[in-house]
Amino acid sequence: MSLLEVDAVNTYYGDSHILFDVSMRVEEGEVVALLGRNGSGKTTTMMTVMGILTPRSGEVRFAGHTISGRQPYEIAGLGVQLVPDTRRIVKTITVQENLELAAFSAKSPWSLARIYETFPRLEQRKSFMGRSLSGGEQQMLAIARALIRDARVLLLDEPFEGLAPIIVRDLLETTKKLASEGRTILIVEQNVRAALLLAHRTYVLSKGHVVLEATPADLEARPDVMHRYLGV
Amino acid sequence: MHLIEAQALNGLALGAVLSLVALGLTIVFGLLGFVNFAHGALFMVGAYAGWVVYSQTENFFLAMVAALVVTFIVGLVIERVLIRMYYRRPPEDQILVTYGLAIILVEIVRAIFTGVTRQMPTPAWAAGTVQLAGIFYPQYRLVLIVIAAVTLAILYVVLFRTRIGLIVRAGIDDALIVNILGVNVNRTFLLVFALGAAIAGFSGIVDAPLLAVNPDMGTDLLVQSFVVVVIGGVGSFFGAILGGLIAGEIISLTTAFAADYSSVALYAAMALVLIVRPQGLLGVEGRA
Amino acid sequence: MQVKRNALAGSGSSAEPRIVAALTTTAARAACCFVVRNVPLTTADGAHSAALHVIRSVEPYDIPTVAWIAAVTATLSAVGVNVRHPPQERVRVSFKDATAAPSAKRGATSPRKETDLPVNRTEFLKTGLGTAAGLGLAGAGWDWARAAETPIGNYPAGTEGSSVFVGLLCDLTGSYSADGEDLRKGYLLALDDLNNGTGVMAKIASLAGKKGLLGKKVEYKVADTETKPDPAVQHATEFITQNKAIMFCGGVSSAEVIAMAKLGQQQKVIYMTGASGSNDTTGKDCQRYCFRSQLDAYMVAASLGPHLVKAYGKNRKAIYLTPDYSYGHSLANSMKAETEKLGWKTVADVVAPFPTSDYSSYLTNIANSDADVFINIEFGNDGIASTKQAAQFGIMKKMQLVIPNISTYLPDGLGPEIMQGVYGTQDWYWRLQDRYPLSKIFVQDFVGRWKIRPRWTAHIAYAQTAIWADAVTRAGTFNPVNVIKTLEEGKPTNLMLGPVHYRAGDHQQVRPCPVLLGKKPSAMEGKDDFFDVVDVVPGERVMQPLEDTSCKLPAYS
């Protein structure tokens, strides 16, 4: 049994059908990349896993529990943690309060000290309001909020998007370190190179369908697929 | 003390009450994403709950407690059985349901207590006048300023120094991320709605010695406190206070010199704020 | 906002919350909309006016109906029946433009099933009219002789059935709601007495031994004016056009009364005022079709002035607090004229908008003036709030309070501590039962029916209905022209204040004017024993000379 299983999920926005029988699985300790062009349904998949959207049919299972149909806070309580593409830093509270907020309901939260060790930059900014952070800092905080909860699965939706290359490099290092420590990660990334560097396995989405499951090596060996579905 | 200073003091007393009422409105508005049009009715329910207890006990403190408790419970019940069903419904339904609720609350109170205005006297210990630099000023209005200030201070501590306060403040900015971060927002919403109701009810009883206690007493206040929320910024604690004080002073000072223009001036101020700073003076830009 | 709503949605698939949601939505919509009987919500533009319409249209005192309709519609929608009507007939409360997000943004993954509960106005009307027509035909006592008369107003159309209709306009909500409720109770007692041939009605010579009016039952409906002229006129219009009202009556503020009087004149339907103290009602705004019984401002001032001067002396300085509309200005001006004539000075007239709830700014000015008499013209809840706040400002320690026109429940809201020693007038006060036998019967019957003693608005309601009924009976027809002419003859009707009649030139009632003085709390016998009646001034002595009223009565037809 895989840690996270998405089983023949169909998700809609109102009347528009977005995900068509999407199935995928993520094993414990694995890093899986979800790839696809703009609008192919990657974010929708992540939101369906997190319980923000409810599939009309199909099921999402985590560690043996059916989680589709549950509220996000319940799913978070089981150890699934989305780091949304828009980061959603709470603007009106401080950096430290953002972290405390995340830690409240966690079973075994990291200490603030451990978080600040991982992200020294956040310690410097700890009493700043969420709205005053730069893009890179916001992304660090978004990931830190998931880490402080000691989530079993991290759902990273485009963590490197819109960041300066030097920051991307830093974050990439951090993510690699997390992966090497055995944390399970499902990552969506436009930056296919970066994603392939991290991932053990990949799924390719197109117009809401899973069109391919492959290892990074297989994928790189098929430039036609790369071009057709990923525009690379 | 000059007349103008006395008028400024009037504005402060009025503003204190407006701040309090608007604060209840603004946190509920901020968190739930829609205006609770029953807020004025809850103000009235608080005044009646307090009046009932006061007429039995002649104890103003007990009356305040009664207003708080009754409206808190009413708030809990309303959120649980009605408002909760509306979070995912279109805005016009949400507006309608709280409007309908306001009507129902007012009519229930009218059915029980009739439309006759009830006599809520000034508590004896605050019934006199005090002399401030040559001008006599009602002691109760000063007490009211103190009560409002203390209440706001308590609410400040709750909102800014406690765990639930942090959740509420975060929820006002972005309820979804709070949900995603594992907090049971349903419980938070329930609590905040009841808290908002209790603030309205409490404002109702402390304002009752100034007003005519009758089923329609909350109607006008709702409009004014909504203006305060718009001026101060939706969901902002200090915005409600600043907006309340500004509105209080505008109303008092314009009535003192050009009574006809007092509400015009208030709406003009609101329009000005909306043009210059659409999110309100202390509101956060781009919130949901 | 976009995803926030989703989050709240949680799972949209489970059936139970959806049923509950449908239930509550429909219940709430039912409460808000379905009871909207006659108001076209289609005219509503923007959230504010739509909401006002909704509020305005819900009849108070009708909770059982609301609950019943809510229950039925909720059940219907829970079992999946959509109550739908043709779209053009649907009453839409449109907030969409202002507030709604594009539907995609609401983003529930399953489509939202909307349960519409439109109000079909025409349907209501059709049923109503159909029933009315049916009843009319059934009871067709078609009188060919009468049909030959020139129709005027709702005559003879409104008199062709076995009953006639009277529209009652009462301020059930808003600033004067307590007075309006008393008014309503008075009308109901009057009309029941009329239909049953009981009570004070039976003591009127022309009505003695009869039931109903000219052999017809008098039907009625009550509508809420909200203490505002617009809804008052709107409901009165409905009574005239839909119910074919042969007479309508009510209103507690002069603003409403003057507006309804205009309507009566336009539509040629007799309008008997409720409470109205402005001189304009029978002065510059007087109408042929309108009759007013309450003392006008001039009579209040002329009755009260001499008592004030007697009690407080000649050299006094008065300051006024006045609500900014016809009644307020009228009474303040009459009081100023009268007291100045008797030697007082007017320091200032502080005018506040109507309604107001916080009077601190006005009272600060009053408290810091050098006046020694505070004349509060404010009325209803405004009268209570302003007087209460004036006491807090210590004004009554420096000045003598006078309330020329004491609204019905004002003493209850203020308490006897404030009311003691306060001079004022009321249209009628229950203690007058010691002087007038019919007042005694009126009080008894009223208490028997409503378990509380009547206040003066109930007196107006009863008296106005009785005088109209007397005139109709004496005229022998509902034809308004004949009824008006009968009333203008000036033949008195003996009622709770003895014989009273209307002056032909302006339709102001000539009637005794009670002057009251607030009792000490220790002297009160019972909770509503607030006043001593210090004088009852004969009306003839205090009427404004007709030539000073600027009344020009319009034509009969």
Ligand SMILES: Nc1ncnc2c1ncn2[C@@H]1O[C@H](COP(=O)(O)OP(=O)(O)OP(=O)(O)O)[C@@H](O)[C@H]1O
């Ligand atoms: N709130 C919404 N309402 C309706 N349709 C939506 C909504 N959000 C997204 N969509 C549509 O759903 C489809 C999938 O969107 P999604 O955001 O999942 O794509 P994505 O793969 O994450 O794209 P990107 O690379 O741009 O982030 C798109 O066609 C998009 O237009």
Ligand SMILES: [Mg+2]
């Ligand atoms: Mg995306």
